[in-house]
Amino acid sequence: MQVTIAGVTLRSPVIAASGTFGYGVEFEEIVDLSKLGAFVTKGLSRAPMEGNKAPRLIETSAGMMNAIGLQNVGVESFIAEKLPKIRKIRDVACIANVFGYTIEDCVAVVEKLNEADGVAMYELNASCPNTRHGGMTFGTHPAMLAELVVAVKSASKRPVMVKLSPNVTSIAQMAAVAEGAGADVVSLVNTFVSMSIDIETRRPRIKNITAGLSGPAIKPIAVRMVWEAARAVKIPVVGMGGILTAEDAVEFLLAGARAVQVGTASYADPRAVEKIATGLKRWCSSHHVMKVGDLTGAMVI
Numbered sequence: 001m002q003v004t005i006a007g008v009t010l011r012s013p014v015i016a017a018s019g020t021f022g023y024g025v026e027f028e029e030i031v032d033l034s035k036l037g038a039f040v041t042k043g044l045s046r047a048p049m050e051g052n053k054a055p056r057l058i059e060t061s062a063g064m065m066n067a068i069g070l071q072n073v074g075v076e077s078f079i080a081e082k083l084p085k086i087r088k089i090r091d092v093a094c095i096a097n098v099f100g101y102t103i104e105d106c107v108a109v110v111e112k113l114n115e116a117d118g119v120a121m122y123e124l125n126a127s128c129p130n131t132r133h134g135g136m137t138f139g140t141h142p143a144m145l146a147e148l149v150v151a152v153k154s155a156s157k158r159p160v161m162v163k164l165s166p167n168v169t170s171i172a173q174m175a176a177v178a179e180g181a182g183a184d185v186v187s188l189v190n191t192f193v194s195m196s197i198d199i200e201t202r203r204p205r206i207k208n209i210t211a212g213l214s215g216p217a218i219k220p221i222a223v224r225m226v227w228e229a230a231r232a233v234k235i236p237v238v239g240m241g242g243i244l245t246a247e248d249a250v251e252f253l254l255a256g257a258r259a260v261q262v263g264t265a266s267y268a269d270p271r272a273v274e275k276i277a278t279g280l281k282r283w284c285s286s287h288h289v290m291k292v293g294d295l296t297g298a299m300v301i
């Protein structure tokens with residue numbers, strides 16, 4: 001079940017996705033973390049953030065909308081309070097998800113994390129508004145994405161996985177831009193911009209008005225995007241979006257993903273990631289797949 005991504009060996013290709021698995025340590029007593037390949041932390045910013053006002057999370061048909069607003073403890077308290085506990089967890093890699101509203105903010109977070117042990121890789125969240133450019137999302141503008149990736153890569157002592165925004169016309173183009181700027185891995189998809197209105201009150205159901213859609217509702221779009229991205233780049237692609245079962249994970253691998261992440265499923269069942277990892281192992285043995293890596297890009301046309 002082992003896969004190697006940007007020099008980091010994971011014992012399973014199944015990873016817990018950012019924002020749905022706390023800082024990993026909170027799940028230690030519920031989930032057998034050694035069954036996972038890795039977990040990605042909640043996005044870390046230069047300073048702590050409180051996030052948006054409620055309601056900021058609702059259920060939809062086959063999915064979930066959230067506008068948490070990137071609430072997090074900030075990189076300094078992550079290093080002081082969470083990392084010492086994370087270091088004690090053996091056999092699972094910790095990937096630190098990083099974001100900022102300017103390039104300097106992202107670089108500052110990475111520079112702080114560089115000094116600490118216990119992190120295997122960074123995941124750079126490119127779905128963040130750039131406040132220097134009128135709030136335009138880094139990951140929806142090729143030149144801005146390239147500038148961000150170049151800066152973070154040159155500051156980083158660790159491999160950088162760039163998490164692409166799906167809210168673009170050509171995901172293949174954005175994946176190629178990230179690769180050209182030095183990304184070691186690309187991950188996709190982040191959530192899709194969405195909106196919902198309560199027709200009785202005529203108010204938006206989410207205080208922020210727009211929110212990110214995730215869960216099974218987005219899976220077919222995510223599979224298509226992973227396939228397009230994987231054809232456009234040589235670096236590994238990590239796929240996600242609506243994975244609930246081991247079979248869903250297989251679909252992403254066949255589309256070209258080297259590993260997968262599981263997000264919203266953890267809200268329905270906190271042990272979902274572990275179950276998907278053990279289920280994938282079982283699926284491989286029942287289907288005579290010797291190495292899980294053999295599934296990557298193995299779709300037959």
Ligand SMILES: Cc1cc2nc3c(=O)[nH]c(=O)nc-3n(C[C@H](O)[C@H](O)[C@H](O)COP(=O)(O)O)c2cc1C
Nearest residue numbers: 017018019043066125189190214215241242263264
């Ligand atoms: C409540 C919530 C919080 C999230 N927070 C982050 C985050 O901090 N950084 C990030 O890169 N992605 C974040 N995501 C996106 C997920 O990591 C994932 O890309 C997305 O939800 C699609 O996968 P899924 O359908 O399996 O949930 C968040 C998703 C949810 C539902």
